[in-house]
Amino acid sequence: MIVEQNVPLQAHNSFGIVAKARALVRVRSEADVQQVLAQPDQRDVPKFVLGGGSNIVITGDVRPLVLKVEVPCKRLVDETAKAWIVEAGAGENWHDFVTWTLDNGFPGLENMALIPGTVGASPVQNVGAYGVELQDRFESLDAIDLVTGKLFTLEAAQCGFGYRDSVFKHVAREEGDFGLAGRALILRVRFRLPKPWKAVLGYADIERKMHETGITNPTPRQIYDWVCAVRSAKLPDPRVVGNAGSFFKNPTVTNDQCQDIIAREPNIVHYPMPDGSVKLAAGWLIDACGWKGKSVGNAGVYEKQALVLVNRGGATGGEVVTLAKAIQTSVYERFGIRLEPEPVVV
The missing domain is CATH 3.30.43.10 (Uridine Diphospho-n-acetylenolpyruvylglucosamine Reductase, domain 2)
Structure with missing residues (x-):
């Protein structure tokens, strides 16, 4: 060491x-x-x-x-009549791992292509895109206790997955709490990729690609290519323009709250959820408040997607945080909704 x-x-x-x-x-x-x-x-x-x-x-x-x-590993752990079980080390690049699964004939993660970050961070954030979340494909993970040094394994029910949430984002405040923030380091993650494979469609961007290409029964690789194209068109490459992807979570409101907002803002982008709640598009809310393309110091709001904050060159963390707080204030004052940031401030 x-x-x-x-x-x-x-x-x-x-x-x-x-x-x-x-x-x-x-x-x-x-x-x-x-x-x-x-x-x-x-x-x-x-x-x-x-x-x-x-x-x-x-x-x-x-x-x-x-x-x-920087834990390495990409391998097929098991194969049954119902699923492939694949494992990746926590240090593996997420997109590279998704690509590897398709290259090796294990589809199921293609909707989550081009999400930045590592495999180890994926359960922490319960990453998701275009109708698929990590919890939908999760099998188990191995982690190590940073206090005792003991290795332990968690299955899905023990991870407390929610929308961009998990037990790894919460601190145990008192005895009996199962919060692992600051306590666990994830080493390996295993995924259950179901057989037979079934395409997850329905999102407008994917439907648009189907219409443009005339392909009504896309393969996993076609969905992968479409997702990569859509994300590349909307989101800046962090190797070129510094950013952390989507900066705010899409807020969820009750149906009554949504109807009240629609009465004032008929064009608001919203998605009914299975539990009766409604998810609002945070990017639309930010854009409606006039923030797209605006800056605070060297931190700015991306011109093509208001949900993304960017480093225009030499931005400090303080400038990013100041910009984020100003956006939160604007959205709350206009819509009465508090936006929650996704990134962790260090």
């Missing part, structure tokens, strides 16, 4: 914010974590788990010990 000092983090956060980790350890196995916990000078210090850095806003140098997750 090597503890690196004063490590630049600009390349390790998709916003491209300049900052340093005072100390960093690269984790490629549970043994690396156990070695950290065996060191008296490292065992009890605060720790920060870093994956692909695609869901964080860094506001200064990171003082806690950074555990940079």
